[in-house]
Amino acid sequence: MGAEAAVLIAATGLGLCFGSFLNVCILRLPLEQSLIRPPSTCPKCKRPLAWRDNIPVLSWLLLKGRCRQCGAPISVQYPIIEASVAVLWLAAVLLYGPGAQAITAAVFGTILLGIAITDARHYIIPDEFTWGGLVIGLALSLAGGAAGFVNAIIGAAAGFGLLWIIARLGHWAFKEEAMGGGDIKMMAMVGAFVGWKGVLVTLLLGALIGSIVFVPLQFKRKRLVPFGVFLAVGAAVTFLFQDAILQWYGQFLRGT
Numbered sequence: 001m002g003a004e005a006a007v008l009i010a011a012t013g014l015g016l017c018f019g020s021f022l023n024v025c026i027l028r029l030p031l032e033q034s035l036i037r038p039p040s041t042c043p044k045c046k047r048p049l050a051w052r053d054n055i056p057v058l059s060w061l062l063l064k065g066r067c068r069q070c071g072a073p074i075s076v077q078y079p080i081i082e083a084s085v086a087v088l089w090l091a092a093v094l095l096y097g098p099g100a101q102a103i104t105a106a107v108f109g110t111i112l113l114g115i116a117i118t119d120a121r122h123y124i125i126p127d128e129f130t131w132g133g134l135v136i137g138l139a140l141s142l143a144g145g146a147a148g149f150v151n152a153i154i155g156a157a158a159g160f161g162l163l164w165i166i167a168r169l170g171h172w173a174f175k176e177e178a179m180g181g182g183d184i185k186m187m188a189m190v191g192a193f194v195g196w197k198g199v200l201v202t203l204l205l206g207a208l209i210g211s212i213v214f215v216p217l218q219f220k221r222k223r224l225v226p227f228g229v230f231l232a233v234g235a236a237v238t239f240l241f242q243d244a245i246l247q248w249y250g251q252f253l254r255g256t
Contacts, residue, residue: 007098008090015089015106016056019082022114026081029126030118044072056082081117085110100143107136108193108239112232115186119228125182130189137192152192159191159199160184183227190235198238201245205234 024035040049047069053059060079067074092106111133119125134156141152163184191199210230238245 008093011089011093011098011102011106012086015086016082018089018110019085020054020056020078022085022110023078023081025114025126025128026077026117026121029128030122030124042067042069042072042074045070056086081113084113088113100140104140104143104193105239107140108133109236111136111189112236116229116232119182119226119232123180123226125180125186125228127185130182130185133189134185134192137189141192151195155191155193155195155199156188157191158196159187159189162199162203163187180227183231186228186231190231194235194238194242197246198235198242201238201242202231202234205237206231209233 021035024040028035038048040054041047042049044067047067050068053063053068057079060074060076063074065074065076066072088109089106092102092109096102096105111129115125115129118129138149138152138156141148144151167184187199187202190202194202206227207230210225210227213230214225
């Protein structure tokens, strides 16, 4: 086996493991439960899962999506999340090559996926994703030296400050909460990964995507807006295409 193939296999394996852990976070964090205790159990019979029944994707397939003990169905969410994160980590290595940028992309994408699913389901963005992600983002920025760290600090401050101002103005204008605290903390985390310019691009993309997807639904029935979902999509697009978007926008303003 060549070194390149070994790296790709390792990235996929890490992605599967992180995907499995992300499932635990998505399930337990909104309920404020421990991520450690109890160990993985069947949601129906509450019996602990043996190690052979806890292998990402493979165990679900071998068990045909059912608990070995009681036969209760196990949500297809588990293998989907595990496979998605595995693909994400593999794609990061293929896109950026083995190194700090690939790790940053993979970790950021994993956090954004957790935020999007949790906010869509529960209208909650747990602090473990936001403040924890902020710390991770700042730590990973050190790979870019002092300049990278300073850029991450400025980006985090810009993300938090801008969303806080928008939230305050929205509350003043509409006399009700216009922006959740989770969204504000999320943008601090996003800023640590994409910088202050990326914060602006993320907000614009998030607002645009949210308007296209959610506004038509509001005509049928008024619903809460899980803005974190759209911010997550906007942040992912920004991370991948920020330079191209900013270049296009500059050319647009100059009329060239």
